[in-house]
Amino acid sequence: MNVVPEPLPGGPALARRVMDSYETVAHLYGGDFLTEENKRLRAAWLDQSENLRADRSELAEVLRAYNSRYNNHEKVRASLDLLEQPGTLVVAGGQQSGLFTGPLLVIYKAITAILAAKEASRELGRPVVPLFWIAGEDHDWDEVNHTYVLNRSGEVKKLKIELPDAGHSPVSYINVEEEHWQGPLEQLEELLQESEFKADMMELMRTASREGGMSGAFAKIMGSLFGKYGLVLLDSADPALRRLERPFFRSLIENNDRLEASYHQTAADIKEEGFQLQADVTAGSANLFYIHEGARLLLIKQDGLFTDRKDTISFSREELLDLLDRHPERFSNNVLTRPLMQDYLLPVLATVLGQGEISYWGITGRAFAQMGFRMPLIIPRMSFTIVEGTLHKHLEKYGLTFADVQGGLEEKKRRWLEAQDELELARRFEEAKVAFAAMYDPLIEQIGTVQVGLIKLGGSNKEKILDQISFLQHKVQDAMAKQNEAALRQWERIERSLMPLGKLQERVYNINYYLNRYGRSWLDGLMELPTDYSGTHRIIHM
Structure with missing residues (x-):
């Protein structure tokens, strides 16, 4: 693998500022930039504040x-043994549980957490465990029920689990029957080219699907890919976890008004x-969310009560706290309390x-302090x-850069095609x-002296002749395009x-295309790349 940095324009402005000049927005976050010294300071604070968190052994x-x-x-078992011991720290990352792990960025997030934990452990001289937070409490089924694969013909294909009655339940609570898995599994096998790795990869996907739900399948695949690196998995919808979270949910409810004020002030x-x-x-x-009859309802405060926007439920603060004591599994965080x-x-x-997460985490800066963190x-x-080898050759052949592709290739492709017109x-x-037209226009004027009505007829006749010339011109252009059909397919494959x-590729494509093409050694190769936490995008030439 050859790695080339490729700075990308765009992205949320606040995230760019955090990555480019953190000191100018540090007051919004209340945290520190990622340096070895700040890692030591953070570690020392975590040691001092151990009593603020959930019991390690129970966790x-x-x-x-x-x-x-x-x-x-x-x-993973070794990581959990370490986590149980005082002094062990965590590098965490998380994402929703997408179909077959969803887009590549999920994989890159797990890799970042693993490598950052390893690096921090070396720098601090103490255990640091990588952990992936599966956002199974999220209820937007349409965000996780699909993924995209580049097929053997170089086309973008969407795979989707059709489940019309998903409702507003947390994704981890939605059961997906075998019949619903069958379609995307068959489609995946059909789309991918034959390879020495395909059978192993498809067996993993089928095994994962037998877990019955999206989050379970996601966890099974992530465990298979990253368990050997000690990556611990956590599902935020795990009922057993809810019981541990109960004291903090109580604090979130009791301090809710002050917490809300902190969000508004920072916003x-x-x-x-x-x-x-x-x-x-x-x-x-x-x-906060409350799960009522399987549906995850966002709580709002109205007339001294906690209710939802449709008044389906309504609780006083005392009633809500009582429900928390008896049914902690019914409570759920939103994007700002997670x-x-x-x-x-x-x-x-x-x-x-x-980058999007960096931006919205800025809203929580004062909230951390409000809750004593x-x-x-x-x-x-x-x-x-x-960038695969053949693709790299195509880029060089047409003199294209990644920035060209990102900006859109239509104009460059048109100019290239025109340049093939050697005649x-x-x-x-x-x-x-x-x-x-130069010859015909004077003639039309002259015939008008014979009879005025002939001018209109001559103009109409002129347009028909020009149309016929254009018709022939388009036929020639089509023939030239056909001559360059293979090259135009290469342009399409690049894009x-x-x-x-x-x-960006990482926001669309699923890992299975690359596992099928290169096997798991491809993933091992990514794990050996130099770390870069600057937010700079990098091009990997295979």
Whole structure:
């Protein structure tokens, strides 16, 4: 693998500022930039604040039970033994549980967490465990029920689990029957080319699908890919975890008004400094969900009560606290309280975030302090685009860069196709049309002296002749395009491979294409790449 940095324009402005000049926005986050010295300071604070978090032994038992089912690897068991010991820290990253792991960025986030934990352990001289937080409590089924694969013909194909009655239940609670898995599994096998790795990969996908749900399948695949690196998995919808979280949910409810005020104050600061908010901060939001009859309902505060927007449920603060004591599994975090809950459960040295996440975490800066915590260090997720050998040759052949592809290739492709017209037929056709008009217009004027009505007829006749010339010109252009059909397919392959659907490859394609092409050694190769936590995008030439 040859790695080349490729700075990308765009992205949320606040995230760019965090990565480029953190000191100018540090006041919004209340945390520190990722340096070895700040890692030591964060570690020291975590040692001093051990009593603020959930009991390590109880947490380790919950995670052992979960990982023994989905991620039963000796290195994971060793990580959990370490996590149970005082002084062990965590580098955490997380994502929703997408179909067949979803887009590549999920894989890159796990890799970033593993490598960052290993590096921090070496620098600090103490255990640092990597952990992946599966956001199984999220209820947007349409966000996780599909993924995209580059097929053997170089086309972008969507795979999707059709489940019309998913409702608003947390994804981890949605059962997916074997019949619903069958379609995308068959489609995946059909789309991918034959390879020495295909049978092993498809067996993993089929085994994972037997877990019955999206989150279980996701965990099974992630465990198979990363268990040997000691990556611990946590499902935020795990009922056993909810019982551990109960004291902090109580604190979130009891301090809800002050917590809401902190979000609003920081959101106002962010907007005043010219940045856009990446998460909604609405008046009266409790920033918590309640699961009622399987549906995950966002709680709001109205007339002294906790209710939802459709008044399906309504509780006083005391009633809500009583329900929490009896049914902690019914409670769930939203995007702004999840970072706080993560810090309550785990001794988080640093958290791995994408650019959108970096931006909305800024809203939680004061909230951490409000709850007696400090925001962990932020690690921008490593970001890659994979360029295969044949594709690299095509880029060189047409003189294209990744920036060209990112900007769109239509104009460059048109100019290239014009350059293949060695007979300059396009120019000569246009000249012929101009020359014809120059000869015909004076003639039309003259015949008008014979009879005025002939001018209109002559004009109509002229347009028909020009249309016929244009018709022939288009036929010639089609013939030239057919001559260059193979080359135009190469142009399409470049665009579909590197910027599918107009987005970065890592935001669209699933890992299975690359596992099928290169096997698991490809993943091992990624694990050996030099770390880069600057947020710089990198091109990997295979």
